[in-house]
Amino acid sequence: MKIIAAYHKAGAIAYTSHLDVQRTLQRAFRRADLPLSYSQGFNPHPLVSFATALATGYTSDQEWFEVKLSQEMTAEEFMERVNAQMPKGMWLSDAFTAADEMETLSKLVQSARYDVTVHFSHEVTQEDINAAVEKALDSQEIMIMKKTKGGMKNTNIRPQVMSVVVKQVENTVARFDILGELTVTGGLRVEPLLHAMLDGIDPEMLILVHRAAMYFEDARLP
Amino acid sequence: MDKVILDKLLHQVEKPTRYVGGEWNMVEKSEAGTHFALCFPDVYEIGMSHLGSKILYNILNGMDDVYCERVYAPWTDMEKALRDNGQPLFSLETKRSLRDFDIIGFSLLYEMCYTNILTMLDLAGIPFFACERGEDMPLIFCGGPCTVNPEPIAPFMDAIVIGDGEDVDAEIVREYRKAKAEGRSKDELLQRLAKLEGVYVPKLLGVDGHDVITRRICKDLEHAEYIGKQLVPHMGIVHDRVAIEVMRGCTRGCRFCQAGYIYRPVRQRSKELLLKQAKELVDCTGYDEVSLLSLSTGDYSQLHELLPQVMDCMEQKRVSVALPSLRIDSILKDDLERMQQVRKTGLTFAPEAGTQRLRDVINKNVTEEDLLRAVGDAFEAGWSSVKLYFMLGLPTETDEDILGIADLARKVSAVYYAMPKEKRQMGLRISVSASTFVPKPFTPFQWVPQCSLEEIRRKQMLLKNALKGARGVEYHCHLSQLSVLEACFSRGDRRLADVLVSAYGKGCRFDSWDEHFKPQMWAEAFEENGVTMEEYANRERSVDEPLPWDHIDIVVTKDYLKKEYEKALQGTTTDDCRKKCNGCFAKRYEDYCSLS
Numbered sequence: 001m002k003i004i005a006a007y008h009k010a011g012a013i014a015y016t017s018h019l020d021v022q023r024t025l026q027r028a029f030r031r032a033d034l035p036l037s038y039s040q041g042f043n044p045h046p047l048v049s050f051a052t053a054l055a056t057g058y059t060s061d062q063e064w065f066e067v068k069l070s071q072e073m074t075a076e077e078f079m080e081r082v083n084a085q086m087p088k089g090m091w092l093s094d095a096f097t098a099a100d101e102m103e104t105l106s107k108l109v110q111s112a113r114y115d116v117t118v119h120f121s122h123e124v125t126q127e128d129i130n131a132a133v134e135k136a137l138d139s140q141e142i143m144i145m146k147k148t149k150g151g152m153k154n155t156n157i158r159p160q161v162m163s164v165v166v167k168q169v170e171n172t173v174a175r176f177d178i179l180g181e182l183t184v185t186g187g188l189r190v191e192p193l194l195h196a197m198l199d200g201i202d203p204e205m206l207i208l209v210h211r212a213a214m215y216f217e218d219a220r221l222p
Numbered sequence: 223m224d225k226v227i228l229d230k231l232l233h234q235v236e237k238p239t240r241y242v243g244g245e246w247n248m249v250e251k252s253e254a255g256t257h258f259a260l261c262f263p264d265v266y267e268i269g270m271s272h273l274g275s276k277i278l279y280n281i282l283n284g285m286d287d288v289y290c291e292r293v294y295a296p297w298t299d300m301e302k303a304l305r306d307n308g309q310p311l312f313s314l315e316t317k318r319s320l321r322d323f324d325i326i327g328f329s330l331l332y333e334m335c336y337t338n339i340l341t342m343l344d345l346a347g348i349p350f351f352a353c354e355r356g357e358d359m360p361l362i363f364c365g366g367p368c369t370v371n372p373e374p375i376a377p378f379m380d381a382i383v384i385g386d387g388e389d390v391d392a393e394i395v396r397e398y399r400k401a402k403a404e405g406r407s408k409d410e411l412l413q414r415l416a417k418l419e420g421v422y423v424p425k426l427l428g429v430d431g432h433d434v435i436t437r438r439i440c441k442d443l444e445h446a447e448y449i450g451k452q453l454v455p456h457m458g459i460v461h462d463r464v465a466i467e468v469m470r471g472c473t474r475g476c477r478f479c480q481a482g483y484i485y486r487p488v489r490q491r492s493k494e495l496l497l498k499q500a501k502e503l504v505d506c507t508g509y510d511e512v513s514l515l516s517l518s519t520g521d522y523s524q525l526h527e528l529l530p531q532v533m534d535c536m537e538q539k540r541v542s543v544a545l546p547s548l549r550i551d552s553i554l555k556d557d558l559e560r561m562q563q564v565r566k567t568g569l570t571f572a573p574e575a576g577t578q579r580l581r582d583v584i585n586k587n588v589t590e591e592d593l594l595r596a597v598g599d600a601f602e603a604g605w606s607s608v609k610l611y612f613m614l615g616l617p618t619e620t621d622e623d624i625l626g627i628a629d630l631a632r633k634v635s636a637v638y639y640a641m642p643k644e645k646r647q648m649g650l651r652i653s654v655s656a657s658t659f660v661p662k663p664f665t666p667f668q669w670v671p672q673c674s675l676e677e678i679r680r681k682q683m684l685l686k687n688a689l690k691g692a693r694g695v696e697y698h699c700h701l702s703q704l705s706v707l708e709a710c711f712s713r714g715d716r717r718l719a720d721v722l723v724s725a726y727g728k729g730c731r732f733d734s735w736d737e738h739f740k741p742q743m744w745a746e747a748f749e750e751n752g753v754t755m756e757e758y759a760n761r762e763r764s765v766d767e768p769l770p771w772d773h774i775d776i777v778v779t780k781d782y783l784k785k786e787y788e789k790a791l792q793g794t795t796t797d798d799c800r801k802k803c804n805g806c807f808a809k810r811y812e813d814y815c816s817l818s
Contacts, residue, residue: 012242015232016456020239024456027246027508030539038540057233085508087246087456119226206230 002068003078004105005095006214009060013089018053024087025065031085034078035071051105051214052182055191060211064105066098106184108216111162114190116176118198119206126169128201133164133176136197144192157196160188164197182214223317227309234303239457240266241300243292243314247451247506249279250315254289256399258282259313259323259360261293263330263338264732269294270453271461273515274366275329278387280450288395291315291323295338296345298731298738304345311345320346325361325398327391330368333711334704334734336375339364340726343378350723352380352425357408361398365391369422370437370484371663371771374711374718376424380412384774385420385438386470388446393418427773436775439814443470443489448499454507463511463544464503466496468528472517473799473817474549475806477585477790478574478616480662481517483778486806487815488521493528500532504541512536513544520549521800546570550588550596569600572611575619576626582795583618585786590630597634606647610634614681615659615673617790624681627656628688635693650694656685658705662712663771664778666786669763672709675701703741704733709759715770718758720751777814782806 007025009016016024026046029036038044047068054060069078075095083091136142139158146155162179169175180188190209198205232238260279262269269275269292282290291313296304304311310319320326320342328339340350343362349355352362364375365383372382383390394415401411413430416423420438427433440446452464471488472481491499500512512532516522529543536543550571573593575581581588597608612627631654638650658678661670673681682699689697711718724747732738748755763769765784772780782805789796796804799817807814 012244013456015238015242017239020457023458024454026510027454030508030510031246031505044540057238085246087454088244119230206226206233208229 001072002066002098002100002102003073003075003095004064004066004098005075005079005082005092006062006064007060007086007090007092009054009058009063009090011059011089013087014059015057017056018050021054021090022048022050024090028082028085028087028090029067032081034067034081035069035073037068037070049104049106051109051216052184052187054211055189055209058190058209058211062094062211062214064109064214064216066105068100105216109182109184109214110217111215112180112182112187112211113213113215114176114178114180115210115212116178116190116194117208117210118174118176118194119208120172120174120202121204122202123171124169124174124201126166129166129169129174129198132197132201133166137161137164142193142196144189144196146189146192157189157193161193162188164193223309223312223319227307228317231300231303231307231309235297235299237266237297237457239455240294240297241312241314242456243317245456246454246508248315248453249283249290251283251289255287256289256325256395256402257318257323258288258290258395259293259320259326260290261320261326261328261339261342263295263328263335263342264734265297266294266455267457267459269329270455270459272329272331273449273465273467274331274387276449276452276465277447278327278329278391279453281388281392281447282395284447284450285392285395287399289315291318293320293342295335295342295732301341301345301731310347311342321348321360323360324402325363325395328362328364328366330364330366330375332734333368333374333708336711336722337726337730337733339375339378340723341731344726351377351719353377355380361394361408361411363394367481367484368712370480370774370776371712371714372422372424372774373716373770374714374722376422377716377719379424380408381415382422382424383420383438384422384435384776386440387438388440390418390420390438394421422774434773434775437484437777439487439777440470441489441814443467443491444495449503451506452503452509454509461513462509463513464500464507464509464541466500466503466512466514467491468496468514468516468519468522470516473521474518474587475585475786475796475799475804476574477583477666477786478613478659478662480665483664483783483806484776485517486778487817488800490522490524493524493531496528497531497535501535504536504539510540511542511544513546515546517547518549519545519547550592569605569607570609570611571596573630574611574613575616575623576612576628576630577623579793580616580619580623580626582793583790584616585790585795587795587798590633593630594633594637598637601638601641601646604647606638606649607651607653608634609653609655612654612656613659614656614685615678617667617670618793619673619681621681621684624684625688627654627685628692631689631695632692635695638694652692652695653698654685654689654695655698656682657700658702660705660709660712663769664776664783666783666790668713668769668783669765669787671762672706672759674760675703675706678705702736702739703744704739706755706759707733707744710755711758713770714758717751717753721747721753724750777808777811778806779808 036046051064079092079095141156142158145152160181165177167175194207293313363381365387369382369384397414412423415421416426416432422435469490471485574586661667728743730743
C-alpha cells in the first residue's frame with residue numbers, strides 16, 4: 001500500500017537541501033520502525049518519492065510525498081509514529097492511504113502558492129513596489145539566467161507566473177502572494193522572479209520564500 | 223541573535239546547514255549556570271564526525287547546571303559574512319556568541335587545523351595569547367592527540383588536557399564552578415587545575431612542582447560514559463553513521479604510528495556492551511550504517527563472536543556494518559563475505575612499505591604472504607576495488623624499497639587475474655597511495671629527520687614509472703609542503719606560536735584543505751619570525767638532546783622509544799605485546815596495563 005502525506009518545513013531546517021530532507025525523512029521512518037518497502041538491487045533504499053523538490057532555504061506548509069509500505073497501516077497511525085520522530089521544524093499533516101496503482105504525485109502536480117517576505121536594506125513605498133510588479137507582469141518577458149546542462153541560459157519565466165499580489169508594504173518589509181506553475185519538468189523559480197522584479201529597488205534585499213500550498217490535477221488531492 | 227540577521231548570514235553562504243543546528247538528539251537546556259563551548263577547529267562536516275567530541279558532548283551535558291554547545295570553524299564565506307555584518311561567531315544550539323561562554327574547549331586532532339583556532343578566537347573578539355586575556359575572558363583549554371606536544375599552541379591556552387578526556391574534562395568544569403562560587407581569581411583556578419592529573423597549565427610550568435604532566439588514562443572503558451544519543455545531522459558529514467568504539471590502544475608497536483604509543487594500554491569493551499550500544503544507537507538515530515572503530519579492530523579479542531552477532535542484528539534492521547582500520551593479517555574470510563552482502567564498503571590495506579626489510583624497520587609486521595592472502599580472500603568474496611596505503615621517506619629507505627611497492631601492487635593485480643573469470647567481480651581497481659612520512663613525537667622515530675620535498679618528489683617519480691603498465695592499478699600521489707608544516711608543528715616549540723599568528727594574519731585558514739593552503743604565506747611567516755622549517759622538520763636530532771615535549775609523560779618511557787629506535791636501525795622487529803610484555807611502561811605504571 002502507499003501513504004500520501006504532506007510535511008511542513010519551518011525554521012532552521014529550511015536550510016536543509018532536498019537531498020538531505022530525503023535522508024532525514026528516511027531516518028525518521030527508520031526510528032519510527034515503519035514497515036517500509038525497499039527497492040531491489042545492490043543498494044536497496046526505501047520507496048519514497050516526492051511531488052517536487054523544495055529549494056534550499058524555502059519553508060513550506062505543504063510538501064507532498066508518497067511512501068510505499070510492506071504492511072497495512074492507517075494514515076493516523078503513520079502520522080503519529082512519524083511525528084514522534086521528526087526533527088524540530090518538520091512535521092507531517094494530512095496523510096491518507098492510496099492504492100499502489102495511483103499515478104505518482106510528480107505527474108499530477110500543477111501549481112503552487114507562495115507567501116514571500118522581502119526585507120529591504122532601506123525603506124520602500126507601496127507605490128514603488130506596485131509599480132515594479134505591474135511593470136514586470138505587463139510585459140511578455142521576464143528574463144532570468146538559468147543553469148542548464150549546456151551552461152547558463154537566458155530563460156523567460158513570465159509564462160509560469162500565474163499571479164502576483166502585493167499584500168503589504170511597511171517600512172523595509174514587503175509581503176507578496178504568488179501563484180506559479182509547478183510541474184514534473186520544473187516550476188516557477190520564485191527567488192529569481194523577485195530579483196527580476198525588484199533588483200531595481202534593492203539588489204541586496206533578503207528574500208524569504210514560503211510555499212503555502214501545492215495544487216494537483218487529481219481531485220483526490222487538495 | 224536576531225532572526226533576520228541570521229537569515230541574512232545564512233543566505234550569503236554555501237551549506238547554511240553547517241550553522242543552524244537542530245539535529246535530531248541535539249541537547250536543549252533552558253537554563254544553566256555554566257556554559258561550555260565545545261569547539262572543533264574545522265568545518266562542520268569534519269567536526270561532527272569526530273568521536274571524542276560526541277563523547278564529551280554527552281558527558282558535559284549530563285552534568286547538572288552545565289550546558290555544552292558546539293561551535294565549529296566557520297567556512298571562509300561565513301567568516302566573511304560575519305565580518306561584513308559585524309557579527310560574532312556563534313554556537314549551533316542557541317546561537318550564543320562564543321565570547322559569552324564560561325569555558326571554551328578545543329579538540330585538536332591534527333596540527334594543520336591550528337590557524338582555525340585563531341579564526342574562532344578572532345571572531346569572538348578574544349585575544350589569542352593567554353597572557354593578554356583578563357579575568358572577564360572565558361577559560362580556554364584544549365585536548366586531543368596533538369596535545370602530547372602542545373608547545374606550539376601552549377601560549378594560547380589557559381590549560382591543556384593530555385590524554386583521555388572522559389573524566390578530566392568534567393573535573394575541570396567542576397573546579398571552574400567551585401572557584402566561581404567561591405569568588406576565586408583566574409590564577410587561583412589555574413593553580414587548582416595544575417593539580418589535576420593530565421592537566422598542563424603552560425603559565426605554571428616549573429612552578430610549585432608542575433614540572434611533568436602525566437597523561438590521563440581512562441582505565442575502565444566498560445563503565446565509562448559513551449556517546450549517549452548520537453546527533454544525526456541534516457547534511458552529509460564525513461562519517462555519517464553510528465560510531466561504536468570497540469577498544470582504545472594498540473599492541474602492535476608500529477614504530478611510525480604515534481597513536482600506537484599515546485593510547486596505550488589496550489582497553490577493550492565487552493562484546494555484550496558493544497552489541498547493546500550498537501542496537502541503542504541505531505534505534506535512537508535511524509542510521510543505516512554502524513562502524514566498529516578502534517586502531518586495529520581486527521585485534522579485538524572477541525571479534526569472531528562479536529561480528530556475527532552484530533551482523534545478524536543489523537541485517538534484520540537493514541543496517542550495514544563497516545570495519546575500518548583492518549590489519550592485513552586479521553583473519554576475516556567468512557566475515558568478509560557477509561559484509562559484502564549487506565553493503566559494499568571499500569577495502570583498504572596499509573602495508574606502508576614495499577619490502578619486508580623496510581617493514582621490519584618500521585615494525586609493521588605484515589608479510590607479502592599476508593597481503594596476497596587478504597586480497598585473494600577479498601576478491602573471492604566479491605570485492606574488486608582495494609586501496610593500498612604506503613609511505614615514502616621512511617627511515618633507512620632505499621630505491622629498492624620503493625620499487626618493492628610497485629612489485630607488491632603488481633602481485634596483487636596478478637592474484638586477481640589468476641582467478642577464473644567467472645569467479646571475479648568486474649572492474650579491478652587497485653588504488654596505490656603513497657603519502658609522505660612525518661616523524662611524530664613519542665614514537666621511536668621522533669629523532670628522525672623528515673625527507674626533503676625534492677627527495678620525495680624523486681621517489682614519487684620513481685614509483686610512478688615503476689607502476690606503468692600494471693593492470694588495474696591507479697597511483698595517487700600528492701606532493702605538498704603541508705607535510706613539511708605538519709612535521710614542524712608536531713615536533714615544534716613555543717616559537718611556532720608566533721609563526722602561526724603571522725600566518726593567520728596573512729590569511730592562512732583551513733590549511734589541510736587543498737583549495738586554501740597557502741605555502742607562500744607560510745614561508746613568509748617562518749622567515750618573518752626568524753625560524754626555518756628545516757630546523758624543525760629536516761634536522762636530525764641526537765637521542766640525548768632535550769626535546770620540547772620532555773615535560774609530558776605519556777607513560778611509555780623515552781628509554782623504550784630509544785631502544786625501539788636502535789632496533790629499527792638494525793632492522794629487528796618487536797613482537798605484538800599480547801604475546802609477551804615488552805616493558806614499554808616504567809615499573810611505576812606497570813599496573814596500568816593488564817598485559818604487563
